[in-house]
Amino acid sequence: MYGNSVRAFLLALIVVPVLAGCGSSSAEVTPSGKTVEISIANFTFTVPEGTMQGDLIQLRNNDDVAHNFMPLDDSFSLDVAAGQTVDLPLLATGSYPFHCHIHPNMMGTLTIN
Numbered sequence: 001m002y003g004n005s006v007r008a009f010l011l012a013l014i015v016v017p018v019l020a021g022c023g024s025s026s027a028e029v030t031p032s033g034k035t036v037e038i039s040i041a042n043f044t045f046t047v048p049e050g051t052m053q054g055d056l057i058q059l060r061n062n063d064d065v066a067h068n069f070m071p072l073d074d075s076f077s078l079d080v081a082a083g084q085t086v087d088l089p090l091l092a093t094g095s096y097p098f099h100c101h102i103h104p105n106m107m108g109t110l111t112i113n
């Protein structure tokens, strides 16, 4: 009785901040259903033009060594093994300069309209 309400109160203290943390900008991007690809070949990124908010962006590594995609604001870091394809998180509209943190001279800018 009393114990249950204390437990519910403590649970609310834990759960509410976790739920509030889900309201980040990328979580509010609605998928468009379209897929675009950033490809890597010979240690060079090829970035698609005309990417729109909500597009699924896949990172395809055509090299035989591992690479990585990391925005220069360090907001996330995505490794992609040789010959593999991985999905980027959905990103809000903006300009995202990025590099490969394994090979920092590999750079590019992803623009989302």
Ligand SMILES: [Cu+2]
Pocket (backbone or CB within 6 Å): 066, 067, 068, 100, 101, 102, 103, 106
């Ligand atoms: Cu690399």
